[in-house]
Amino acid sequence: MSTDVRAGDGATRAEGAAGSPGSPGSAGDAASVAHLLDRARIVEERVRALVAERRRVDPQPDDPFRGLYLSDEAVDRLLAHRASPAPPVGGAALAAAEERADAAEAAGARLRLRALARAFGLDALDVELLLVALACDLDARFEQLFGYLNDDVTRRRPSVAVALALCGLPLASAPARARVLHGPLVTGGLVTVEDGDRSLPGRSLRAPDRVVGHLLGDDAPDPALAGVLADDVPDLPWGDAEPLARALAAGARLVYLRQPATGSGRVLAVEALGRTGRHALVVDLARLAAEPAPAGLARLAVREARLTGAGLVAVGADVLREARDRPALLAPLLTEDLPVLVVGECTWDPAWSARPPLLADVPASTAAERGRLWAHALAGAGLPADVDEAAATAQFRLRPEQVARAAEAARAQARLNPDGRVRAAEVRAGARAENGTALERLAHRVDPAVGWADLVLPPAVRTALHEVALRARHRERVLGDWRMRPGGGRGHGVAALFAGDSGTGKTMSAEVVAADLGLELYVVDLATVVDKYVGETEKNLERIFSAAAGVNAVLLFDEADAVFGKRSEVKDAHDRYANIESAYLLQRMESFDGLAILATNLRANIDEAFTRRLDVVVDFPLPDPGHRRALWDRCLGPELPRGDDLDLDFCARAFEMAGGAIRSAAVTAAYLAAADGGAVLMRHLVVAVQREYRKLGRLTLESEFGAYWPLLVPAPGVAR
DSSP states (O other), rough: OOOOOHHHHHHHHHHHHHHHHHHSSSSHHHHHHHHHHHHHHHHHHHHHHHHHHHHHEEEEEEEEOBBTTOHHHHHHHHHHHOOOOOSSSHHHHHHHHHHHHHHHHHHOOOHHHHHHHHTTEEEEEHHHHHHTTHHHHTTTHHHHHHHHHHTTTTTOOOOOHHHHTTTTTTTTHHHHHHHHSSSHHTTTOOEEEEEETGGGGEEEEEEOOHHHHHTTTTOOGGGGGGGOOOOOOOOOOSOOOOOHHHHHHHTTOOEEEOOOOTTTTTHHHHHHHTTTTTEEEEEHHHHHHHHHHHHHHHHHHHHHHHHTTTTEEEOOOOOOOTTTTHHHHGGGGGGSSSSSEEESSOOOGGGGGGSOOOOEEEEOOOOOHHHHHHHHHHTTTTOOOOOOOOHHHHTTTOOOOHHHHHHHHHHHHHSSSSSSSOOOOHHHHHHHTTSSSTGTTTTTEEEEOGGGOOOOOOHHHHHHHHHHHHHHHHIIIIIIOOOOSSSSOSSSOOOEEESSSSSSSHHEEEEEEHHHTTOOEEEEGGGGOOOSSHHHHHHHHHHHHHHHTTSSSEEETTTTTTTTTTTOOOOOOHHHHHHHHHHHHHHHHOOOEEEEEEEEGGGGGOOOOHHHHEEEEEEEEOOOOHHHHHHHHHHHHTTBOOTTTOOOOHHHHHHOOOOHHHHHHHHHHHHHHHTTTSOOHHHHHHHHHHHHHHHTOOOOOOHGGGGGGOOOOTTTTTOO
8 A cells, every 4th residue: 555645745634634623713722723733743753653664674565455465475574573662752743742732721722632631630641542543533544544554454543552652662561551451541431442352452442523523622512412411401590509519619529419399409509510610511310221321321421521621410319219220320420530419309328329428408499489580580571560470380389490491381382372472371381381291190180171260169168169279379388488387297288178979069179279270180090099909009199199299280089088088996907908008198198299189978988187187178068059050050051052941940949959960961951952953942951850860860750840840751662
């Protein structure tokens, strides 16, 4: 192969190859790239010298098939060769390059090659090996030159033998081999030693693309990390990061921040790192645990932090409790030279790391603080004067960064409005957008579509329902800020019991409360909860409570007496395990932070201990004639055509039915009217009531139907 290498051409080509990708936009970047190219030119001169040495002893330098076979002459040459010490590394060119680098740093430039050497603890030999490994990425001509030096045209990366020769070191040097096998270049991910099936001298050295890109001025993170890096944290006026910043400045390298449901260790960690002159690289441990090779990605994250001078923030530490190999997931992130701040809601487990961390509890955000965060995040959104951010969002328990995302979602929702302005509905929709989907797998989600005007209830019942909404809206201030429920691990939840006969409006009232608060309603399906096997019911309930704790929603337990029943005297093992289940629920209700509504037709079956823990008990009576009249009118609705003979007053007086039965009868009457092709008539209503009586198992008496008894014409083949 040809080995014609011209100095001027080499410098020009190397400069063009290196300058284009980085596109330095500042004097500091230009000086950094210039320093890198200065050092690359020195590598080129060493390559020239080594090529000349090989040509001097090469019997057939222009053989077109060299590198594909060994001739007899080549074998004789190899046998006659004696290893001799290589020339030492150094020279005037290197000294001149470093003098120019000193001058650039003195002028304020940041030279990335030197910064990288300091960050990874590289010595002079490491830097030389790195420059050899990345030479091909700065000038493509090096690929052919290394093919010549490797005596194999298919291997175009520098081998270990060639790299050590260019650095003036013999293969027998144990320190030199150690730098290639397990030195900071390899452990830090700056150089990859490939072809592991070969002997060490024949293995290839390669600098990863991310390392080359960084040295040329590219600060974009490694694309391989895209799936595990969390989004940037917005600048939020919350929390005091000064104590944490002082600890980091004093040398703390591992910190565990335990955060409550409304606090943010992530925000404090990013702010504290910023105060120490570092930006944050935020890694999501849940995403990392889901990757097929988490340890390798963790090492890439450490390399990225070192390259850019960042600190590591690992969020979602709770996944470590379920991860199969918990120490192996976190250990690659923990290094002595980088601050690593781990954020989670659980307690730190000493098994996660042999190095003890600095433990810090993140304070919960108060209702007033979240109100200010909403105002800050919605500044300039054009809120109407009558919209109070604090009042519209007090019921939502969100972390500071969730408030920022919810505000952004509210702005997006507002684009559907003709004027594009954010209103209370959009703010609530943005807050609901922060709800996860974990609860949907365990309960049925209902989008509330009714309001207070749709309820037909006595004033006392409506007042009690308003109290439920009031408690849910102001629980953070009363229970959190004012600490009106201290000690004992008690949560900030609100629990209410809706008791009454079937059809009296319990479920609809829960939907109205949820709509008033701007929350979603989740109805727990008892079929997915109750299990005949011992302990499984408690596990299912714990999944529901845990999922509900991270969701701003109303949790409705319909037919609650099935799981919140009275404890009984223990006569056999079944009674003992049933009591254990009730005892678990008693404890779990104490620590629940959400809004739970228990609905039952049998209040007497609810354990008294549950009743004591309830905040509000609402008794739903059967409607009186006045309420039944309003219910008939409301259930028939404004769209259904009505005949002139409708006598709703009679229906309200004569038929003692609950609201649910009235609604069902109204729907049946509408179907009958649709079949007749006209408006709903009185005969449709009385037939619908008769059908409802049959469902309820009630007798159809002539005295009850009065003058409308003749309208009950039996269907063909069906007795009255």
